[in-house]
Amino acid sequence: xxxxxxxxxxxxxxxxxxxxxxxxxxxxxxxxxxxxxxxxxxxxxxxxxxxxxxxxxxxxxxxxxxxxxxxxxxxxxxxxxxxxxxxxxxxxxxxxxxxxxxxxxxxxxxxxxxxxxxxxxxxxx
Amino acid sequence: xxxxxxxxxxxxxxxxxxxxxxxxxxxxxxxxxxxxxxxxxxxxxxxxxxxxxxxxxxxxxxxxxxxxxxxxxxxxxxxxxxxxxxxxxxxxxxxxxxxxxxxxxxxxxxxxxxxxxxxxxxxxxxxxxxxxxxxxxxxxxxxxxxxxxxxxxxxxxxxxxxxxxxxxxxxxxxxxxxxxxxxxxxxxxxxxxxxxxxxxxxxxxxxxxxxxxxxxxxxxxxxxxxxxxxxxxxxxxxxxxxxxxxxxxxxxxxxxxxxxxxxxxxxxxxxxxxxxxxxxxxxxxxxxxxxxxxxxxxxxxxxxxxxxxxxxxxxxxxxxxxxxxxxxxxxxxxxxxxxxxxxxxxxxxxxxxxxxxxxxxxxxxxxxxxxxxxxxxxxxxxxxxxx
Numbered sequence: 001x002x003x004x005x006x007x008x009x010x011x012x013x014x015x016x017x018x019x020x021x022x023x024x025x026x027x028x029x030x031x032x033x034x035x036x037x038x039x040x041x042x043x044x045x046x047x048x049x050x051x052x053x054x055x056x057x058x059x060x061x062x063x064x065x066x067x068x069x070x071x072x073x074x075x076x077x078x079x080x081x082x083x084x085x086x087x088x089x090x091x092x093x094x095x096x097x098x099x100x101x102x103x104x105x106x107x108x109x110x111x112x113x114x115x116x117x118x119x120x121x122x123x124x125x
Numbered sequence: 126x127x128x129x130x131x132x133x134x135x136x137x138x139x140x141x142x143x144x145x146x147x148x149x150x151x152x153x154x155x156x157x158x159x160x161x162x163x164x165x166x167x168x169x170x171x172x173x174x175x176x177x178x179x180x181x182x183x184x185x186x187x188x189x190x191x192x193x194x195x196x197x198x199x200x201x202x203x204x205x206x207x208x209x210x211x212x213x214x215x216x217x218x219x220x221x222x223x224x225x226x227x228x229x230x231x232x233x234x235x236x237x238x239x240x241x242x243x244x245x246x247x248x249x250x251x252x253x254x255x256x257x258x259x260x261x262x263x264x265x266x267x268x269x270x271x272x273x274x275x276x277x278x279x280x281x282x283x284x285x286x287x288x289x290x291x292x293x294x295x296x297x298x299x300x301x302x303x304x305x306x307x308x309x310x311x312x313x314x315x316x317x318x319x320x321x322x323x324x325x326x327x328x329x330x331x332x333x334x335x336x337x338x339x340x341x342x343x344x345x346x347x348x349x350x351x352x353x354x355x356x357x358x359x360x361x362x363x364x365x366x367x368x369x370x371x372x373x374x375x376x377x378x379x380x381x382x383x384x385x386x387x388x389x390x391x392x393x394x395x396x397x398x399x400x401x402x403x404x405x406x407x408x409x410x411x412x413x414x415x416x417x418x419x420x421x422x423x424x425x426x427x428x429x430x431x432x433x434x435x436x437x438x439x440x441x442x443x444x445x446x447x448x449x450x451x452x453x454x455x456x457x458x459x460x461x462x463x464x465x466x467x468x469x470x471x472x473x474x475x476x477x478x479x480x481x482x483x484x485x486x487x488x489x490x491x492x493x494x495x496x497x498x499x500x501x502x503x504x505x506x507x508x509x510x511x512x
Contacts, residue, residue, distance in 0.1 A: 043306040047226060059229055060305045063318045063327020065340045068229040093224040096307045118307065118447070 039100040039111050042069060046095045046115070051088050056110065058097055071101055071110040079113045091115055152382040154270060154463060155203030160419035161377060172374025175367055177204050180333055185362030187241035188355050189253050189344050190334040195371060198266035198332070205378045207464045208266035211471060212238060212332075215259035216443040218450055225444035231256035232347040234445060235331040243355040244346070254347040260450060262442035264314060265471035268460045271380025272312070274425035275457065276321035277412035280309050286407065286430040297404045297486050299432030302446045302454070311431040314469040315445035316454035325372045329363065336360045337368050377417065380459040383426065384511040393508030396501055400493035405434055405455040405486070428458035428512065437484020440468070451485060461512040476509050477502070 044060030047068060054077075057070045073079070079086045091097070091113070100112040152159070157169045177196035180186035191212050192198050198208040213236040217226040227234040237253045245251065255261065289300040301309045302316040312318040318327070329335040330344055341360045343351050386394065397403060406428040415421040433452040441451035448454075453469055461467075466474060473479035483491045494505065 045305040047224075047229075057230075059227060061229075061327065062337075062339045063323040063325070063331075064235055064313060065327035065330045065344075066227050066229050066234055066305075067340070067342065093219075093222060096305075116307070118303065 039102050041098060041100050043096065043098045044069070046091055046093055046097050048093065049088065049091050054088060056088075056091065056097070056099075056113070058099060069099075069108060071099055071108045071113075072106070073110040073113060077110045077113060079115065081115050081117070086115065092117070094118065152379045154206060154381040154460070156379045157377045158273065158379040158419045161417075165373070165377060165417065165419070168370060168373040169377045172370040172372070172377075173204055175370040176374050180335055182241045182243060183357060185333075185335040185358045187239075187334040188244035188351055189237035189346060190239050190241075191235075191237050191332045192239075193333060195328065195332070199269055201463060201465075205268060205270045205375065206460070207268040209466070209471075210266045211263050212236075212266075213255070214262045214264055214443055214445075215256055216262075216445055217259055218444040225446065225448070227445065228256050228259055230345070230348045231259070232345055233259065234443070235344075237331070237334065237344065241334075241355065243357075244352070247352045247355050248346065250346075253344075256347065260443045263470035263472075265466060265469065267314075267456075268463055269375050270378045270460050270463075271425065271427065271457070272321050272324075273376035273378065273417070273420050274380065274412055274423060275311065275410075275427060275429075275431065276376065277415040277417075277420045277423075278311075278410045278425070278431065279413035282410060282413075283309060283311060283431045287432055295401070295404060296489050297401075297434065299405065299430055299434050299455070300447075301431075302433050302448045302452075304446060310446060311454075313445075314453055314456070315443075315448040316431060316433055317446045317448070321376055322372055325375055326368050329368065336362045338365045339368070377419070380425065380427070381463065383459075384462070386511055387507065389504045390508040390511050392501075393504035393506065396497065396505050397508055400497070400505075401490045402494070403428075404490070405430055405432070406458055407455075426459060426512075429455040431455065434487070435485035436487060439484050440482065442470075458509065458512050462510055476506055 042058065042060055044058040046056060047059045048057040054073050055070055056073050057068050059066060059068050061067050073088055079088060079091060095115045095117050098114040099110050101108045101110045157166060161169065177194055179194040186193055192210065196204045198210045199205050200208045215228050215233040215236055217228055232253050233256060236255055239252060240250060283301055287300050288298055291298040304310050304317060304319050308319040310316045310319050312321060312324040318324045326337050326339045329337050330340045334344060336343060338361050343356060407430045408428055409424045409426050412420055412423045412425060431454060433448050433454055435451050436453050438451060440453070444450050456469070467476060467479035468482060473482055480491060480494055494502065497505070
């Protein structure tokens with residue numbers, strides 16, 4: 001059984017924290033990007049992973065106003081799925097990620113990433 | 126003594142009858158929901174003004190936009206009703222992985238059809254360029270009346286209607302879409318957007334090019350940044366109060382009351398159910414808790430399950446979130462009589478044409494409708510025309 005599969009099962013067994021709970025207010029990009037807390041946090045869908053450059057592009061937005069944020073996930077960035085450590089190459093397009101990051105002069109530096117892999121809810125594929 | 130005009134006499138008589146029988150006044154398109162407090166009613170009225178206010182470049186319009194006000198597209202016969210505008214959405218679907226790319230870095234998923242004079246002068250374009258190779262979808266402007274009630278339907282209700290693996294074997298397998306962060310969606314033709322607030326706030330930047338506190342960045346121009354000097358207003362271009370007011374107007378707009386059913390329309394309603402249109406167009410949903418008491422624990426005759434259904438390859442266009450190109454959210458039928466074109470892209474000019482365009486999971490119901498006698502089909506259509 002692959003690490004990713006184990007991590008997925010662990011995630012599904014885990015008690016889902018408040019970060020995953022439906023919220024009545026939803027995300028606000030301003031709050032996510034310019035909030036006072038440091039590191040900041042955003043949640044979205046992974047659209048692209050460049051393992052070599054250690055870059056991850058995550059899509060989020062407000063309603064149909066969709067925005068993408070690109071993060072550098074250096075070797076110090078801890079990536080987990082339901083508490084299990086993952087490698088960057090285990091993160092795939094379509095995964096949902098909560099990214100903890102700092103804004104730096106060079107861009108967004110991810111310091112932690114919690115990912116989950118949505119389970120199919122019917123339909124193809 | 127001056128004689129009153131006949132119409133006035135009839136209206137007075139009707140009003141007297143309503144008072145005498147205690148019947149509530151029928152909800153007209155554009156009315157607020159019943160039971161608002163005076164303060165809520167005041168915000169509804171102010172919200173309608175904000176909804177109809179036109180932006181210009183000096184107040185935030187553009188540099189890319191589809192319309193200069195909410196009311197430009199949601200307008201018939203009242204603010205919040207449907208409109209005849211069409212817009213373009215794009216995405217790229219990878220069948221191998223099932224991943225849907227909304228093409229954010231190439232200007233997607235909404236491609237704006239107009240530009241400000243300053244952007245035209247800078248780039249020489251009349252609209253946002255379409256990304257090469259993208260799947261393209263047309264979208265009509267729906268009415269938004271009654272959306273506050275849809276927003277108040279508990280997520281658990283939506284999930285309880287889902288049957289993704291068609292375990293009951295009825296050929297219908299609705300499933301929820303999910304937003305990019307995993308929350309259940311319900312608004313938009315692909316049910317991507319989880320809440321009405323986000324649906325409304327997100328419309329400012331994508332439709333009018335007006336940035337808000339929640340979306341303080343402009344749309345890119347086919348993925349390129351806005352050239353310097355073409356956007357004179359600092360971000361965000363409107364404050365939260367404008368968003369709140371528009372949200373209040375949409376949230377507290379009542380769905381138009383269905384017309385009183387004739388006996389033929391009553392028969393049509395039964396036939397609508399007999400041919401199983403109501404398997405997806407679920408007649409009523411119940412709202413749950415709401416900060417607005419008038420929206421709380423109400424039945425909403427919406428004729429939708431807010432779920433995605435496969436509508437077949439003929440209608441397939443773009444993916445969005447988890448929605449496949451052929452999957453669309455069941456369109457609410459409340460207020461249907463206000464529209465003069467139908468389906469997600471307005472391709473059908475009549476309701477009958479729209480029914481006959483249904484494919485995929487709806488094929489069985491479409492065929493059953495088609496097998497009805499002419500008189501029975503007319504009855505179904507008369508029922509639908511009452512909504």
